[in-house]
Amino acid sequence: MRVWTMLALCLLMLVGSPVARAEPITLDSFELARTDEGLVLSFSARFDLSRTVEDALLKGVPLFFVAQADVFRDRWYWRDKEVNSVTRTWRLAYQPLTRKYRVTFGGLSQHYDSLPEALSAVSRTINWKLADPPMLDDGRHYVEFSYQLDTTQMPRPMQIGIGGQADWALRIERVRRLN
Amino acid sequence: MTKASRWAWIVSLVAVTGAGLVLVFLLSLATNSRGLYEQHYVWLFWVNVVVAGLLLLVIGIAGVRLLVRVRRGKFGSRLLLRLAAVFAMVGVVPGLLIYTVSYQFVSRSIETWFDVKVEGALDAGLSLGRATLDAQVNDLATKTRLAAERLSDTANPVPTLALERLREQLSAQEVTLLGANGQVLLTVGRITTAFSPDRPSTTQLRQVRSARVMSQLEGLDEDSVAASNAARVRALAYMPSNSFSLGAQDRFLMVTQMLPTSMVTNALSVQAAYREYQQRALARDGLRRMYIGTLTLTLVLAVFGALLLAVTLGNQLARPLLVLAEGVRQVARGDLTRKQVFASRDELSGLTRSFADMTEQLSEARSLVQRSLAQLEAARTNLQTILDNLTAGVIVFDRDGHIDTVNPGATRILRLPVSAYRGRLLSEVPGLQDFAAAVAQRFELHRSSPEAGERDHWQDAFDLQTTAANGRENDKITLLVRGASMPHAGQLMVFDDITEVVSAQRAEAWSEVARRLAHEIKNPLTPIQLSAERLQHKLESKLEGLDQAMLVRSVGTIVNQVQAMKTLVNEFRDYARLPAARPRALDLNALVSEVLTLYATAQESGRLSAELTPELPTILGDTTQLRQVIHNLVQNALDAVAERPEGWVRLRTEIARTDHGEIRAVRLQVLDNGPGFSEKVLKRAFEPYVTTKTKGTGLGLAVVKKIADEHGARIRLANLTAGGVEGAPVTGAQVSLSFSKFAPADSTPAVVANTEARAH
Secondary structure, three states: OHHHHHHHHHHHOOOOOOOOOOOOOEEEEEEEEEEOOEEEEEEEEEOOOOHHHHHHHHOOOOEEEEEEEEEEEOOOOOOOEEEEEEEEEEEEEEEOOOOEEEEEEOOEEEEEOOHHHHHHHHOEEEEEEEEOHHHHOOOOEEEEEEEEEEOOOOOHHHHHHHOOOHHHOOEEEEEEEOO | OOHHHHHHHHHHHHHHHHHHHHHHHHHHHHHHOOOHHHHHHHHHHHHHHHHHHHHHHHHHHHHHHHHHHHHHOOOOHHHHHHHHHHHHHHHHHHHHHHHHHHHHHHHHHHHHHOOHHHHHHHHHHHHHHHHHHHHHHHHHHHHHHHHHHHHHHOOOOOOHHHHHHHHHHHOOOEEEEEOOOOOEEEEEEOOOOOOOOOOOOHHHHHHHHHHOEEEEEEOOOOOOOHHHHHOEEEEEEEEOOOOOOOOOOOEEEEEEEEOOHHHHHHHHHHHHHHHHHHHHHHHHHHHHHHHHHHHHHHHHHHHHHHHHHHHHHHHHHHHHHHHHHHHHHHHHHOOOOOOOOOOOOOHHHHHHHHHHHHHHHHHHHHHHHHHHHHHHHHHHHHHHHHHHHOOOEEEEEOOOOEEEEEOHHHHHHHOOOHHHHOOOEHHHOOOOHHHHHHHHHHHHHHHHOOOOOOOOEEEEEEEEEEEOOOOOEEEEEEEEEEEEEOHHHOEEEEEEEOHHHHHHHHHHHHHHHHHHHHHHHHHHHHHHHHHHHHHHHHHOOOOOOHHHHHHHHHHHHHHHHHHHHHHHHHHHHHHHOOOOOOOEEEOHHHHHHHHHHHHHHHHHOOOEEEEEOOOOOOEEEOHHHHHHHHHHHHHHHHHHOOOOOOOOEEEEEEEEEOOOOOEEEEEEEEEEOOOOOOHHHHHHOOOOOOOOOOOOOOOHHHHHHHHHHHHOOEEEEEEEEHHHOOOOOEEEEEEEEEEOOEOOOOOOOOOOOOOOOOOO
């Protein structure tokens, strides 16, 4: 829906924009584990922010990084049932006054002096619980995971200004089946 | 489409257009204010697009339909097209103009918002804030280091009082003494629940060991208002131990100082403004696109609305005109049925009503004219029939004297094809030159000096001698001509053939003369005869010899001649006044046989023969008169063939039947092979004194005709020709008498009385 809207807006305003390409973003590690607490995921992503994004960040635009994991159970008679869906959002902002990078996660916030530090803080998670044990009893399950730079939480005019520019399209997806 | 459904369509379309416009308005608001409208921007946008698409579809359909109708030449479609085009232009052109201007305006003004100077100012403000904060931080750092060095000189453990004094000196929030691992050894200060002293991390401690002092800003988050209260500077200084004892550990001095609220607020506001500005600057492309998109969509919706209105209004306006034009076309074609009246409240409906009334009047007038024409036609046909059936001839001349109309009677009387000469002068008809000249002269005479008693017409008798088609001359006919002037300087000529009337009058006259003459002459005849006889009686015995012979001869002559004159006079008298016929039933065959006994010699010599059909029905007739007829006819025939050696005369009786076989008449025929009748004689044979003989009175056939007329019989003269073909040489003559008065069935034929045979 988001991509559709962006494309339509561009067409109507007679601005041709190139089709979105995914910036090279890689998952360094992606581990699903079944523990007593349930299904946990540990991942770490690695990427570089492009020039435009970094400029925007330094000018004070906050960046949102969203990791989403959906657990599905196979069903032959209908669409696969979604057992659970969890999301995590990081907010990365640069403070010109203090020249520090502030990462907000949930209610917590931390300050970093340099961008790489901040980036590493937003792009990894350890032992993130996806589902409780009772949900995983029957059937075969698989996990759909995505991690991206979310532009929908930015102010509307910015969104329209960005459009479908390739610089801002940072996304990676992974599907892993539970054994 | 019915009126109701049409109205429903219009109303729904207008509603849709209105809704679309309202949505556009909302859309324009959405680009301006954030929050609620921004969230709904997308679906607002899409709804507008859908409405625009719908309108485009409707307009497209209407436009295509209109063009198809124009192409097909449907009546009124061009007018509608023009009206729609005009209205559409009225709606579209201003819209386009405004759109262009607004587009330029939006683009330019957005650009002007993001001025370089503003950016510079914000940058400067930010640097200022940053510098101020840095100054505070550095200041605290320096002070903390100095304090730490001083404190390290003092005894171990550091007394609380000293820390307190230091805290007041620095006007700090809190002063904390930390051990080598960062554990809190001693702390003084107001501890609020808002925050608790953070334990510095190992990296930080290591850093401080090397750099001696480190200070940073904390709690300066832009999120909440509380940030301005929680902003502080924290400085960490390394306290070198001055004892060389083992177990002596590093100590750290941590000072926390609150920043002044106003400064923090200002700095934060500058940062916020800067951030806002930068975001806006980054987003200005998007903003412009949003504005332009909204503008375009508004234009599109407005244009479509205008087009729709144009088509609808055009339709409304054009319809009465089209009704009118259609009516005019129908009238031109000749269709005068009741015309449609357009009901509205403006002048156009009055126009259509007047037109309908006018058409109705036209229609009535036309039907009236048609009725009058029909009547006129009937009257004319009537007159024409009368004219055609008149026995009199009618010729109408126009003002130049050319023949205008000729009726069949004229052609019949004149026996010339006058109707073929229509349009030409009467004198051009062959044979009518003299007649035409005479008529013209008479017309002229009438016009110039009319005779007394003649007011509007003249009457005269003309003799006409025409030539028949085969070159032979017709008989002379006498015409009674009446002439009159017609309206429009034409001339009318009516004529009648009075030949027979004249002829009858002439016969009548002769008859009267004959009677009188007979009477006058007869009277002296008897005395003359008596005197002569007396003379002879007296003197015959007294004279002798030659004298006696002479006396006898002379008296004989006198007596004979007197007798002859008596006979003549008697015949005259007979002709003039036939004794009344006494019709009696008689058998014709018997009568013929009786008469023929007197012609025995002719019969014996073969010159006379009789062919009598037996079983003739009895006819009504006067025996004496019929005897005379037969005598006359036979005598004529015998005289005709007297010169011919081979001459014969045949007497025939026969029955004439109708087509159905009934008895029509009894015919008596006398045929001979003499010279026949000449044309002249044929026509006037029955007139008195017409004869081909050298001697005789010429009254024989006249008497026969009279007797025939008395009996109601028909008499016909004809020539016998070779082979019976007309135009072939004449071989003889034939006289036929047809008696159609029959005696009643039960009467017996009269006894043939023996009377004096009259010889002719």
